Amino acid sequence: MTINKTLRGHKLLMVMPWEQPAEFIENLKAEFPGLQVVTYRQTEWDQTWAPFPDEEWKDVTVLLTFTVLPTPEQAPKLEYIQLMSAGANHVLDLPIFKDTEAKFCTANGVHGPQISEWIIGTYLAFQHRFPQYHEKQKDGRWDRSDLNLIDDAVQKTIGILGYGSIGRQTARLATAMGMNVHAYTLHPRTTPASKKDHSWTPPGLGDPGGIYPSKWFSGSSRADLHAFLTSGLDLLVIATPLTPNTQHLLAAAEFELLAADGRKGRTFVSNIARGPVVNTPDIIHALKEGLIKGAALDVTDPEPLPNGHELWSMENVIITPHVSGASTHYNERVLSILEYNLKRLSEDTEPVNKVNKREGY
Numbered sequence: 001m002t003i004n005k006t007l008r009g010h011k012l013l014m015v016m017p018w019e020q021p022a023e024f025i026e027n028l029k030a031e032f033p034g035l036q037v038v039t040y041r042q043t044e045w046d047q048t049w050a051p052f053p054d055e056e057w058k059d060v061t062v063l064l065t066f067t068v069l070p071t072p073e074q075a076p077k078l079e080y081i082q083l084m085s086a087g088a089n090h091v092l093d094l095p096i097f098k099d100t101e102a103k104f105c106t107a108n109g110v111h112g113p114q115i116s117e118w119i120i121g122t123y124l125a126f127q128h129r130f131p132q133y134h135e136k137q138k139d140g141r142w143d144r145s146d147l148n149l150i151d152d153a154v155q156k157t158i159g160i161l162g163y164g165s166i167g168r169q170t171a172r173l174a175t176a177m178g179m180n181v182h183a184y185t186l187h188p189r190t191t192p193a194s195k196k197d198h199s200w201t202p203p204g205l206g207d208p209g210g211i212y213p214s215k216w217f218s219g220s221s222r223a224d225l226h227a228f229l230t231s232g233l234d235l236l237v238i239a240t241p242l243t244p245n246t247q248h249l250l251a252a253a254e255f256e257l258l259a260a261d262g263r264k265g266r267t268f269v270s271n272i273a274r275g276p277v278v279n280t281p282d283i284i285h286a287l288k289e290g291l292i293k294g295a296a297l298d299v300t301d302p303e304p305l306p307n308g309h310e311l312w313s314m315e316n317v318i319i320t321p322h323v324s325g326a327s328t329h330y331n332e333r334v335l336s337i338l339e340y341n342l343k344r345l346s347e348d349t350e351p352v353n354k355v356n357k358r359e360g361y
Helices: 022-031 112-127 130-139 165-176 222-229 252-259 280-288 330-346
Strands: 011-016 036-041 062-065 080-083 103-105 157-161 180-185 215-218 235-238 268-271 294-297 317-319
Touching: 022 036, 022 330, 062 330, 080 330, 112 130, 112 165, 112 268, 112 294, 112 317, 157 165, 157 222, 165 180, 165 235, 180 222, 215 222, 222 252, 252 280, 280 294
Parallel strands: 011 036, 011 062, 062 080, 080 103, 157 180, 157 235, 180 215, 235 268, 268 294, 294 317
Antiparallel strands: none
16 A cells, blocks of 8 residues: 555645644645645534535545534545544544544543643642632631641542543652552553553653553443442542443442441542533532542533532532633644644554544543
8 A cells, every 4th residue: 555645635624713723734734745724713612513614524534623523425535533622422423423434533632731730739629628718818817727637648549530641640640749549441451561551642741651550440340340449549530431331430339339448538539521420419419428528520410510509519529610621732732633643644554542433432
């Protein structure tokens, strides 16, 4: 097979919620002579309608997008779709995903730095009682009465449910603070080779060799998950993709297990995955009854969380409106993945971050 080093004949369509990256596009054209590049601006992150005529789709072979996607009939030549999201749950039921050979790739690796900071930051804020001290600051009160309630992270155990790029960077930060790391993945990671990360990661970050976990759990059964949850977790990070198999993965039985055998009120739960991975009434019950210590929720079910919802007023909960992945460096990291995968396309090799269509991530 002749390798198309120039990507001549390929058409890249970029549908982005930011201004056209003129310098990046010029560099792409210099790196891949013959590549046609067309850009459009979408006004909202969750916009699904195309801000251009249907005719534009017909020759597109490569697409950079978040939620604007064609039908198979509109884009018959489409080969590679680079999503701007870490998850692919919003495309799993679309014909362009299910009924074509087009390769979908996530922005896995883009979110690791900022989301891991959110995870650690909210945990430390809770442990050091920042929300309570902020309220006292607003009242102008110098009050040290809860001094003995402050706890640090040294020798605490963090359990990371879903050891992808976000989990691996979180493990790096947690290890630097003296925490012990337990990892959970769907498939076993029993050899050094199997523990390696083959997805895109910013240089110098993450856990490329899989060296940080002191214990590595795996499996698809409830028993496998429960073995992980009963391993003595002070901080549980939910970082698993949302698939039919992970819907309500954490529910009443799991919160009861976290509290079993003298562990009641020990675990702080952090969800940066998707809201429906957690059963909302069940986590509310666990928070009320003290089964878990508290929670930091960047995602909820329902989402957006309605005004007046019970979670808003719970004192042991920190809520942000699905912003943990936000960063001023977001777009440049997405474009780095796109450029890297275009190079692999030109070399006729598999792209990184490719979605497994059978497993949905």
